[in-house]
Amino acid sequence: MINKDDVIKILRKVVDPELGMDLVEANMVRDVEIYNGTVKITIALTSSSCPLMDKIKSEILNNVKNLQGVNEVEVITTTMSEDEVRKLFNKIRQRRMFQKLPKRNIKRIIAILSGKGGVGKSSITALLATALIKRKLKIGVLDADITGPSIPKIFGINSIPYVLEGKIIPPVSKTGIKIMSMNLIIGDEELPVIWRGPLVSNAITQFYMNVDWGELDYLIVDLPPGTSDAQLTVMQSLPLDGVIIVTSPQELAGIIVSKAVNMSMMLGVTIIGVIENMSYVKCPNCGKEIRIFGDSKGKLLAEKMNTKFLGSVPIDPVLSNACDNGTIEDYNNEEIWNIIEKALDMII
């Protein structure tokens, strides 16, 4: 006896190549009638002029006729209502939204996140990348801050990426870090990129997929402030290994950083650890540590979110200067490099 469930099982293997979805999941199977060894299947297509109709039909025929007991297979096609088509396309869009891009030739992808602007995400990104390349690892930095990119300036990069065989070849920093950023493309670094969310998301996806990153040990993604399009795209589409949270001692910053932390948790992204930046500044005159933004709260934040506290980085006017002059890779404050090295030891 032919079983209706067996027919359905086979229809689950027939994929509409345009939709990237099987006939059952796409709600295209409308009826399966079985009588005397004849199987009559009714399929609803998205359009009566579906160019793949014949392909889908013949695939159904070929598969179903192999079922034991089947003498004849008949496929009847109809079309979906406008409402059904809309629902299906919404379903596909959502699935694509949550589908991760491939890992490419990159061992680990880590995003640097804070939610709040101005806590020094980009400086921390640059310090981490520089410390990693000193360990003889292959490193790339993807600047996902499309409307406020800082990375090229910090590394002193002015060269424009060029395109070779359809791939964007990223500029390389003095010590060999591959870098991609919106500011490398627009030329004039003061020119605004006035883009609404979908364009921002597209640019980030392209920076990941269309750039020839080659083989990398680490790709570090510098995220802009907020919990909107850029963060959603990076967390949902990029195959992230995790995020490092950058915070500052200010309680106000802590609240906004917590939003980003909670966003990561909601989206199932691993939180690798917390770095506190701008913890204090040493008076160059008398040597006193001044806690400009209040007492350190990074350790508490890390405990609260059950992750590692990776260290406190002080404010150093020389570091700020190195970021302005594009000489971060020559920056030689031993105290700060030690903090960064220790942080790396905890996560690498």
Next chain:
Amino acid sequence: MINKDDVIKILRKVVDPELGMDLVEANMVRDVEIYNGTVKITIALTSSSCPLMDKIKSEILNNVKNLQGVNEVEVITTTMSEDEVRKLFNKIRQRRMFQKLPKRNIKRIIAILSGKGGVGKSSITALLATALIKRKLKIGVLDADITGPSIPKIFGINSIPYVLEGKIIPPVSKTGIKIMSMNLIIGDEELPVIWRGPLVSNAITQFYMNVDWGELDYLIVDLPPGTSDAQLTVMQSLPLDGVIIVTSPQELAGIIVSKAVNMSMMLGVTIIGVIENMSYVKCPNCGKEIRIFGDSKGKLLAEKMNTKFLGSVPIDPVLSNACDNGTIEDYNNEEIWNIIEKALDMII
């Protein structure tokens, strides 16, 4: 003799209330035939089941039959093609995008902009609002940073806005500043608002239109970092009197701030002046001024963009503390209030 142009002129006065566009502009007039005092008009509607069909028809009839020489008017309806409907809706969307919202009962609307995060936009917003209300003016603050709102925390506001007769009644600060912010709505201030651009834009528009701001002398809009949806919505839709730019001495910040300045210029928004924040910190031990982020560049930026330099605000750990504790209105550093007062004198 009836003239075709006269008929068209009349059809320009018939507005489709749903589209907010007249029939000619909406490309709905398909044909006008005139013979022996009879006018036959063919109109294409967006849908065959257009609920306003009768209303539009009778408005055409009533208007055209008053033309001299017209004996009879006949209106024939047809429907637009899908492509035509799409084009029309795009046109409407674009028009709405560039159409300013009404000024309401507000004398001046000023946005605080920096492009770069963490330069202290929200503290400056709060200082300006507090100084203005001390001058016996009626003040509101609209926190347009939907994903990273700081304003309620700075003013120590926990009360939830309530709705009265369809209008949102904003909470009021200790000194009487009306405040609207996303954090007042979501309750838990650490809960992320994971919204893509269009939702962010909608929220800002609603904070402006659906909040009962009453009569105000100044509405100050605190903008998030970036040059994307939030900034576009505020600059394109709100009837702004101008923007005040907040920058910091770091060159890197300067570049990103310049992007926001250029965005304002491109969109024809007046730049009222530049305030430099975080200019230096005074060592509480030895009194030395430490320029953490390098030498002041705010004046130069103001000159470059041909606008006023409104002053340099130093870093003060007590101010940072007041922002964390929600006591900005009690903050009593005379030096900083003098700087803010002087800035106000230049712009008020």
